[in-house]
Amino acid sequence: MPDLLLDIRDLCVDYVTDEGPVRAIDHLDLTVAPGEILGVAGESGSGKTTLAKAIMRILPPPAVITGGEILFKGRDILAMDDEELRKMRWREISMVFQSAMDALNPVISVGEQIVDTLLAHGSGPMESHVAPGGEQIAGALMTHGAGPAESPTLPVGEQIVDTLLAHDAASAEWARGRARKLLDLVGIPRDRLDSFAHQLSGGMRQRVGIALALAMRPSIVILDEPTTALDVIVETVILERIRELQAALGFAVIFITHDLARMLQISDRVAVFYAARLAEVAPAQELRQAPRHPYTQGLLRAFPSVKPGGPEPVSIAGQPASLRSPPSGLAADEVAAGEAPAGESAAPPSGAPPHPADGTRAPRARTS
């Protein structure tokens, strides 16, 4: 399928524990088209980050991919050998990690961490074009523009592309130059190249993470809750920046978050995770207006409205579903939030929270 960038089929991931395997991703099918922004929503522990790490094949040891395939441009990532994998990583799919605090090595300067990535992959496509001043791009992209004046003659997008196409040949000097430009791109002063992670604010660290993710101009960038640790203003600035860059560079984005409202703003399509499975995949517009799965409805209802007089947020009762003893039945016909299932002998009395006796939140087992 040439029109699909990523085609995940029937993916299963288990965490091996002493009490037997715990399924973290259960027969998942998901696709990503070139240039689209796919939102992946779901609460903590529902398998979002596991999915991201499975795509990169960097799942930590107790997690094992037990089935399915992940086709990237038609090639199965799960079947690649180490060297193929190494070349595919970052060049084709890159990732911004969840924790801005922990994703950068504390004892290596941020510049070096960008440079070693560039050097590990050698050069990009041959192009002898030299980009105009990187600062201009930074200035243009800085939403609270403290940067120098932007170039009046070049559209922002072209300046970005130029920057990335600018040089070739994998020399350390080239890589440093490019690292500087990448910092420009995300609005971090160039002299921060020799800074260490602890010398940067949380927002800056996450921007470095984004600059790093763009270093090889990948076709997919996975954003794993990139703004969780940041305040809303910084979050907005960073998401804006990601959208601008995405529009200019045309990469696809897998945007993982538990913030459904934020996701609906920027995504083309949204996939909602619930207890290791996909509850619903739909275009953002459609999902916002007519969520089909009760769990999605519940999630949407849980966010406060910004309009005065809007409906009060309703939280979903109970605990997130345990993956150790997953709810047995699970599909769109299951009740997730707000309504007690009708016609069931075990139905709780009306008014009681609609979750089973073990406190597990929703989809109830089918009566057998």
Added chain:
Amino acid sequence: MRYLLKRLGFYLLAAWVAVTLNFFLPRLMPGDPATALFARFRGMLGPEALDALRETFGLTDAPLIVQYGTYLGHVLKGDLGISVAYFPAPVLEVIGQGLVWTIFLAGTSLIVSFTIGTLLGVAAAWWRFGRVDTFVPPAAALIGSFPYFWLAMVALYVFGFRLGWFPLGHAYSDYVTPGFNVAFIADVARHAVLPVGTVVIATLGGWLLTMRNTMVSVLGRDYVNLARAKGLSPRKVAMRYAARNALLPSVTGFGMALGFVLGGSLLTEIVFSYPGQGYILVQAVRSQDYPLMQGIFLVITLAVLGANFIVDILSMWLDPRIRDSVS
């Protein structure tokens, strides 16, 4: 830089306290070195000789504070008095001789043990549950839990006495001339194999386990995952991103061990009759050689302080977070 100066100041203060204690402790103990030495010569010396000896050791009837002043002056000049056991060699000279062998023996053991242990730790953590990880740490822990002197004596018995592969003691044979020649160096190396080997085997496990455990937890960090995801070569991920960070606690341990190197590996030197600092210390205790003991304690104290200072510098160099938190 200001931080380092501050640390240096602290170490100087600590050194002064050590020197002062060194002065008072022997004076609080019964008996004095002059009497001890006098007794050794069994009446062959006259009473006026005893007074002369007291004079040499600084044990005058002058008030304590004056004695203390003289003592400090002597220490600063490097004059630690005359050894009783090796009479009439000055303490500094005796210590100097022992120090050379100790630095060679314990230093080599420490560096070899640290390097091999740490690298094995890296390997064990990287290939977790692999062959290295399954067999080496338990084996190292087992050997490390034997009493060291027992291990050393067994090695000496088997490889030195039974098989005759290595000499039974001393730093070099009588028939080689000390100096910078092949025969001497080869002989010294042959003599060092058993002492160094046993120390390395006994201490390897500590370095290995420290490194392995820190490395295992570092490998779970996101920056290592990120390094892997970036498509860096496995070697680079293991060494530059994981091992580099996991090394920090080991470096502290290395510094501490370095300080104790100069104290001499007492047991090693006794079992293998190796003429190092530890061996000399035992001789000093046996013959109530106070000046020598004092001298050795002083050297050990200064060495520990010096090693700590080196660790301070080293960890500042290795860890930018420390660099910033102090400046």
